[in-house]
Amino acid sequence: MREPGRWKLRRGELTLGGRTLIMGIINVTPDSFSDGGLFTDPSQAVEQGLALMEAGADILDVGGESTRPGSDPVSAEDEARRALPVVEALAKAGGTVSIDTMKAAVARDALAAGAQIINDVTALRADPAMAPLAAESGAAVVLMHMRGEPKTMQANPHYDDVVAEVRDFLAQRAAAAQAAGVDPAKIALDPGIGFGKNLTHNLLLIRHLSRLRELGHPVLLAASRKAFIGQLTGRQAPERLLGTVAAHVLGAALGADIVRVHDVAEVAEALAVADAIINAGGEA
Numbered sequence: 001m002r003e004p005g006r007w008k009l010r011r012g013e014l015t016l017g018g019r020t021l022i023m024g025i026i027n028v029t030p031d032s033f034s035d036g037g038l039f040t041d042p043s044q045a046v047e048q049g050l051a052l053m054e055a056g057a058d059i060l061d062v063g064g065e066s067t068r069p070g071s072d073p074v075s076a077e078d079e080a081r082r083a084l085p086v087v088e089a090l091a092k093a094g095g096t097v098s099i100d101t102m103k104a105a106v107a108r109d110a111l112a113a114g115a116q117i118i119n120d121v122t123a124l125r126a127d128p129a130m131a132p133l134a135a136e137s138g139a140a141v142v143l144m145h146m147r148g149e150p151k152t153m154q155a156n157p158h159y160d161d162v163v164a165e166v167r168d169f170l171a172q173r174a175a176a177a178q179a180a181g182v183d184p185a186k187i188a189l190d191p192g193i194g195f196g197k198n199l200t201h202n203l204l205l206i207r208h209l210s211r212l213r214e215l216g217h218p219v220l221l222a223a224s225r226k227a228f229i230g231q232l233t234g235r236q237a238p239e240r241l242l243g244t245v246a247a248h249v250l251g252a253a254l255g256a257d258i259v260r261v262h263d264v265a266e267v268a269e270a271l272a273v274a275d276a277i278i279n280a281g282g283e284a
């Protein structure tokens with residue numbers, strides 16, 4: 001059985017502890033690692049978002065900049081031009097929208113266009129204006145662990161105790177967000193699978209997700225189609241569905257409240273069974 005809980009958003013809240021929540025990925029980018037170039041036209045990205053809502057996504061995560069290993073940064077103007085029309089259309093359609101950005105200017109415009117959540121892979125470190133924006137706007141935030149920067153982060157990452165170090169980092173970032181005025185009930189934490197981590201690091205972080213849960217915030221797991229699944233299965237990114245399902249089903253059993261995935265329909269079906277088992281109670 002899982003502990004019931006809530007994740008407060010800018011408006012309203014999401015209920016945790018029953019069903020594992022699903023954040024569907026919409027990359028409006030030419031260079032994302034598994035779906036780059038598929039949805040660069042905003043109208044295609046909106047179609048994709050509506051399809052993900054239909055398939056069971058609780059949250060739609062819209063991103064206009066790739067953060068895959070080796071990716072190049074883009075300007076705030078380009079990022080906003082890609083992401084904002086998609087945020088606006090999906091929020092108007094009733095979606096709970098998250099903006100995947102490390103730039104406060106992009107986040108500000110996305111919030112004005114109806115986004116509820118700032119998903120910042122730098123945990124509010126890249127842009128000094130981000131924490132004040134989150135506090136003033138009342139947005140929910142996802143704080144993610146990353147070692148280094150996307151351009152160089154996979155060059156021989158080293159930890160003495162990856163679980164403890166990621167946990168300490170996230171505890172510090174949650175404290176910093178609260179010190180800036182962010183409501184603690186609006187903060188979710190993410191170990192940042194693939195962000196400055198080797199295969200063993202990624203496996204240990206998923207295996208010990210419950211250690212992150214002890215920090216008292218919802219935990220988000222984002223392992224969809226990532227390289228470690230390819231290392232274990234020999235599959236290329238678009239063919240990593242079974243590995244993706246395995247990672248998120250186990251992640252749900254081990255402490256994830258929210259999973260961020262490309263393949264929403266398939267993961268939703270797997271989680272319908274997994275959640276029923278996780279939550280089975282009463283007399284045997």
Ligand code: HH2
Pocket residue numbers: 025027029031032033034063065066067068100119120121142144190192193220222223260
């Ligand atoms: N991973 C990616 C992007 N955003 N956000 C959170 N909170 N956690 C993650 O692990 C995470 C994230 C990278 O994956 P993807 O969006 O599929 O690719 P790209 O960055 O190349 O667009």
